Amino acid sequence: MDFLLDTQALTDFLSTSLRLSIPIIFAAVGGVLSERAGVFNISLEGCILAGAFGAAVGAFLSGTPIGGLFLGIAVAACAGMILAGLAVGLGINQLVAGIAINILMLGMTSYLARLILGADATSTLPGFHVIAIPGLSAIPVLGPVLFKQDFLTYLMYATVALAWWFLYKTPWGLNVRAIGDFPVAADSAGISVPGVRLACVMASCMLAGLGGCYLVLSQVFVFTEHMSAGKGFIALAALILGRWNPFGAFLACIFFGLSDALQLRLQFNSPEVPYQLFSMVPFVASFLALVLFAGKVRPPSAIGKKYVRGGK
Amino acid sequence: MMLDAIQTLYILRPVWAVLLALFVGAGLIAVAGVNPFDAYAALFTGAFIDYYGLAGTLVKTSPILLAGLAVIIPLRAGLLNIGAEGQIYMGGLFSALAALLLPTMPGFIHIPLCILAGALGGGLWGLIPGYLKAYRGINEVIITILLNFIAINIVSYVAGGPLMQEGAPYPYSNEIGEHLWLPWIMPGTDAHAGVIFALVLAVAIFLVFRFTTVGFALDTIGHNPQGARYAGIKVRRTLVVTMFVAGAIGGLAGTFEVLGLKYRLYHLFSPGYGFDGIIVAFLASLNPILAPLSAFFLSGLKAGALVMQRAVGLETTVIEAIQGLVIIFVAASLAFTYNRSYWTAFLKRRRMLEDTLDELEADRAGKQP
Numbered sequence: 001m002d003f004l005l006d007t008q009a010l011t012d013f014l015s016t017s018l019r020l021s022i023p024i025i026f027a028a029v030g031g032v033l034s035e036r037a038g039v040f041n042i043s044l045e046g047c048i049l050a051g052a053f054g055a056a057v058g059a060f061l062s063g064t065p066i067g068g069l070f071l072g073i074a075v076a077a078c079a080g081m082i083l084a085g086l087a088v089g090l091g092i093n094q095l096v097a098g099i100a101i102n103i104l105m106l107g108m109t110s111y112l113a114r115l116i117l118g119a120d121a122t123s124t125l126p127g128f129h130v131i132a133i134p135g136l137s138a139i140p141v142l143g144p145v146l147f148k149q150d151f152l153t154y155l156m157y158a159t160v161a162l163a164w165w166f167l168y169k170t171p172w173g174l175n176v177r178a179i180g181d182f183p184v185a186a187d188s189a190g191i192s193v194p195g196v197r198l199a200c201v202m203a204s205c206m207l208a209g210l211g212g213c214y215l216v217l218s219q220v221f222v223f224t225e226h227m228s229a230g231k232g233f234i235a236l237a238a239l240i241l242g243r244w245n246p247f248g249a250f251l252a253c254i255f256f257g258l259s260d261a262l263q264l265r266l267q268f269n270s271p272e273v274p275y276q277l278f279s280m281v282p283f284v285a286s287f288l289a290l291v292l293f294a295g296k297v298r299p300p301s302a303i304g305k306k307y308v309r310g311g312k
Numbered sequence: 313m314m315l316d317a318i319q320t321l322y323i324l325r326p327v328w329a330v331l332l333a334l335f336v337g338a339g340l341i342a343v344a345g346v347n348p349f350d351a352y353a354a355l356f357t358g359a360f361i362d363y364y365g366l367a368g369t370l371v372k373t374s375p376i377l378l379a380g381l382a383v384i385i386p387l388r389a390g391l392l393n394i395g396a397e398g399q400i401y402m403g404g405l406f407s408a409l410a411a412l413l414l415p416t417m418p419g420f421i422h423i424p425l426c427i428l429a430g431a432l433g434g435g436l437w438g439l440i441p442g443y444l445k446a447y448r449g450i451n452e453v454i455i456t457i458l459l460n461f462i463a464i465n466i467v468s469y470v471a472g473g474p475l476m477q478e479g480a481p482y483p484y485s486n487e488i489g490e491h492l493w494l495p496w497i498m499p500g501t502d503a504h505a506g507v508i509f510a511l512v513l514a515v516a517i518f519l520v521f522r523f524t525t526v527g528f529a530l531d532t533i534g535h536n537p538q539g540a541r542y543a544g545i546k547v548r549r550t551l552v553v554t555m556f557v558a559g560a561i562g563g564l565a566g567t568f569e570v571l572g573l574k575y576r577l578y579h580l581f582s583p584g585y586g587f588d589g590i591i592v593a594f595l596a597s598l599n600p601i602l603a604p605l606s607a608f609f610l611s612g613l614k615a616g617a618l619v620m621q622r623a624v625g626l627e628t629t630v631i632e633a634i635q636g637l638v639i640i641f642v643a644a645s646l647a648f649t650y651n652r653s654y655w656t657a658f659l660k661r662r663r664m665l666e667d668t669l670d671e672l673e674a675d676r677a678g679k680q681p
Contacts, residue, residue, distance in 0.1 A: 042453060082640065090647035095392050095453055099590055100643040104636030111629040115344055225629075233457045240454070274473040276579075280465035287458045290450060 007141060013261055014145040019219065020264075021257025022156050023048060023211035023228075027235035028242065028249040029163045030207030036167060036244055037200035038180040038302040042098030043083050045232025046105035047205040051076040051212025053109035056223030057116050059125040065217045068125070069152075072216070076209020079105060080202040088197045091306035102232075110225040117223065127217045128152060152214045159207065163246035176200060180300035183307045193307045208232065230283065237286040241293060244300060252289070259285040314659055315652070322650035326595050326606075329641035337634035346626050355631075358619025359612030367501030368615040369608065371573060374506035375400065375582065377607035378565035379589025381514060382438075382558045384598050388527070389554050390534040395441060395456025396562040397586025398463035399434035403563025404570045405467050406433025408577035411488040411570070412475065419491035426492060427567055434563015435556045437463060442555025446548040452555075460586065468579040475577060483579035494572035506568030511604050513561065518601040530554065562586065588614075591635060594642045610635070 027044045034041040041047075051072040058071025079101055086097035128150040136147040167173040175196055178186040183193045211231065216223055234256055235249075242248030263281035266273075338348035358365040379396040386393045407430030414425065441455040472483030494504045521527030532540040533547055540547050569581055588610055595606035617631040 086640075086644055086647075090644060092643055092646045096594070096643050096646070099392070099394065100636075100639040103587060103591065104633075104640050107629065107632030107634070107636035111340065111627060111633040114627050114629060230457070230461050233454065233461075236454050237458065240451070274469050276465045276468040276472060280462050280469075283458050283461040283465070287455070287462065290455065290458075291444065291448075 011141050011144050013265065014141070015148075016264070017254070017257040017261040018145060018149070018153070019257075020260045021253045022153060022218075023214050023231050024235045024238060024256060025156055025250055025253040026159065026211035026214065027208040027232050028238040028253050029159055029246045030204035030211075031235055031239045032167075032242070032244055032246050032249050033163065033176070033200050033207070034204035035239065035303055036180045036300055037176045037197050038183060038300055038305070038307070039083075039087055039197050039201050039204075040094040040098060040304050041083070041201065041204050041208075042095055042236070043079060043101035043105075043205065043232075044208045044235050045228050045230070046098075046102035047076045047079050047208035048212040048215070048228040048232050049105045049109050049226070050079045050205075051209025052216045052223055052227055053105075053113055053212070054209065055213040055216040056113065056125055059127070059217060060117060063126060065126050065128050068217050069210075069213050072213035073206050073209050076205050076212065077202060079209075080205025083205060084198045084201040087306075088194050088201065091308070094304055094306075106226060109223075113223055113225065124221045125216065125223075127221045150218050152210070152218050155210070156214075159210075160246050160250045167246065177300075179307075180302055183302050187307070187309060193309075197307075208235070211235075234282060234286050237290050240299075241289055243298075255289070256282055256285060315655055318655050319650050319652075322648065325645040325648065326597060326642050329645040330595070330609075330638055333634060333637035333641045336637050337630070340630055340633055341626060344626055344630070346624050351620055351624050351626055354623035355616035355620040356612070357616075358623070359616030362619075363498075364501055365615060365619060367498045367503040369612045370498070370503040370507050371501075372585075372611035372614055373604075373608050374504070374510050374568050374572065375565040375585040376588045376592060376611050377507070377510040377514060377604055378561055378568070379585050380592030380596065380603045380607050381510075381517060381589075381600060382434075382562035382565070382586075383589045383593040384596065384600055384603060385517065385530070385558045385561070386442075386554050387593060387598055388521070388530040388534055389551060390537070391442070391445065391551065391555065392453050393438070393441075393456055393555065393558050393562075394453055394590065395438065395459050395559070395586070396565070396589045397582060397584065398456065398460035399437045399559045399562030400566035400569070400582045400586050401460075401463040401467045402437040402566065403430040403434035403560075404566030404577060404581060405463075405470060406430050406563065407567040408475070408485060408488070408570050411492050412486060412577075416489075422489075423492055423494075423571070426571060427564065430563045430567025430570070431560040432563070434566065435560035438555040438557075438559015438562065439552065442552040442559075445555070446551040464580065467577065467581070471577045471579040477576075485577040487575050488570070492571055493575060494568065502573060504568070504572030506572040509564070509568070510607075513564075514600050514604050518599070521600060562589075588635075591639045591642075594639060594646070 027048055031041050031044050054075030055068040055072030059065055059068030061067065083097055083101050086092050087094040130148060130150050133147040137143045167176065175186060175191045179191065179193050179196050187193050212228065215227060238252035238256060239249045241252040260282045263278040267275045267278040341348040341351045359369050360366060379400065382396045382399060383393050407426045410426045410429035414422065437459060440459060441452045444450040444455055445452040468483060471485055475485040476483055477486045494506060497503050497505055497508060529540070529545045529550060532543060532545060533550060537547055565585060566582065570577060574581060592603055592607045592610055596602035613631050613635065617628040620626055621628050
């Protein structure tokens with residue numbers, strides 16, 4: 001633990017923590033939007049994967065990270081369309097629909113990535129560069145951690161703030177929360193329940209897709225099969241811990257990022273201990289956090305229930 | 313008559329969904345520049361007709377069927393068990409521990425002990441989400457998913473640490489004694505007795521659901537937990553026991569992988585069989601007696617994929633994509649339920665239309681001469 005005392009090492013550690021938590025933050029904020037509107041989004045995992053796949057293909061074909069960003073969001077939006085179609089349109093069980101999308105995305109991205117990227121799958125893709133914000137990045141420790149990052153990190157700050165402002169400070173946000181808690185009232189007030197749910201699910205999947213874009217365009221610069229590796233599920237745990245609030249989810253994600261960075265460091269520092277003991281740390285942390293601190297959770301009341309006008 | 317035919321069409325929904333998925337899958341295959349007919353011919357010959365291919369399919373049917381049963385049972389009570397994968401790993405771990413660490417004893421005592429240990433391991437891993445759901449109201453989906461990752465890492469740790477065979481190139485344990493190997497069912501192949509056991513279990517679960525109050529209690533909880541409470545069903549306890557039983561069955565899947573196929577504890581020994589169980593459950597419309605059929609079909613897809621790759625040079629990942637399509641279409645087909653009164657009214661309207669047309673025809677014929 002002596003790295004916490006050295007300024008440079010501490011900066012590196014916190015910076016790693018932030019970077020590890022960014023894909024989870026995008027996904028968790030997306031999950032908050034969808035669940036606040038009353039739709040479970042178990043498919044966050046698949047949407048991250050879809051975003052990562054789209055980002056890799058887009059960056060590969062266009063040669064720019066921006067192209068990757070757009071295609072990544074577009075592919076994730078397709079996943080969102082399927083989820084909305086199944087869960088909101090056809091009204092089948094939201095959890096089942098989400099699981100189905102995860103399985104579909106895992107298979108599709110693996111197959112299409114081999115087809116499109118082929119032998120180039122291991123070559124480095126173009127990505128975003130680090131932009132240091134003048135002035136702010138000069139603050140000791142926190143400056144370089146928070147303000148010497150790339151474009152998508154700054155986009156993440158904006159996303160968390162905007163999502164919070166949207167949900168709690170705008171009439172639209174009030175509509176979303178009303179639909180998640182008591183859709184009958186929202187419907188009688190003239191708000192289209194399926195319409196808002198569709199929009200929220202789409203936005204949710206696109207945000208998770210942004211998390212996937214970050215993985216490819218800012219972190220590893222290649223696409224690998226199943227590179228989401230459970231991040232979408234950690235995001236689900238984070239949004240419960242964050243009490244379905246974008247800012248709370250953000251804090252929970254930072255906690256998971258810290259635990260992940262810590263296990264990587266332990267792994268690196270003690271090679272004699274089998275690494276699997278450390279690589280399960282983020283999952284154990286999520287599990288314990290859920291069991292210990294999620295004591296009095298109150299999810300949106302209408303979550304998971306399909307809304308039928310005048311129905312039971 | 314007509315109504316029965318329409319109802320049959322509805323009951324066969326999963327079949328239409330699979331056919332549709334194979335059709336869209338043909339498009340995916342064609343994109344890669346391969347003739348879909350050649351690819352499917354190679355796939356299904358390799359999976360179901362060829363002797364060694366069929367054995368390969370049966371080898372995969374054992375864990376996939378058991379995982380499917382582990383998903384079906386809790387889903388009848390409304391619990392979605394995504395944790396079969398973790399339960400498979402814990403079952404494999406416990407049975408391997410029993411096989412390697414217990415003192416030497418004859419096979420007819422030792423094998424049942426290993427199987428019991430595996431069932432216990434998986435059962436405990438299912439008990440945790442069951443308890444948390446029943447008594448703490450924590451979403452079982454998230455807990456089972458997290459427990460999957462934890463179980464996979466625990467097995468990797470044990471197979472790569474305490475139990476690792478000396479000098480092994482990657483994490484696996486010592487070989488278990490030959491007296492513990494499950495008997496083969498097809499001479500000269502890997503196909504082992506695990507699949508027979510799974511089949512018997514599927515039939516047994518079907519009979520229990522059909523002829524005892526257990527199935528009724530689960531269905532009641534699944535449809536109306538409040539009503540189940542009024543009916544005197546101990547809802548919480550039933551949920552916990554259900555998840556334990558489901559976990560134990562998942563654990564058996566891992567047990568038979570160790571005792572029947574691998575004879576060692578390997579790290580990452582299950583390539584996602586637990587998730588295949590979810591596909592099996594929906595393909596079988598949550599009916600245990602149909603689960604063997606859908607597990608056999610799904611295993612065939614997987615086993616045939618390698619044959620297909622050799623024959624027409626297509627990536628095996630296309631099978632994963634097709635599986636994804638299968639579950640999407642099967643899930644979508646769930647939305648279309650048979651509505652007897654709608655179809656009765658529909659047929660009546662048609663009959664009335666035809667009668668009117670007949671009358672018009674008769675009138676015209678009457679006026680003509």
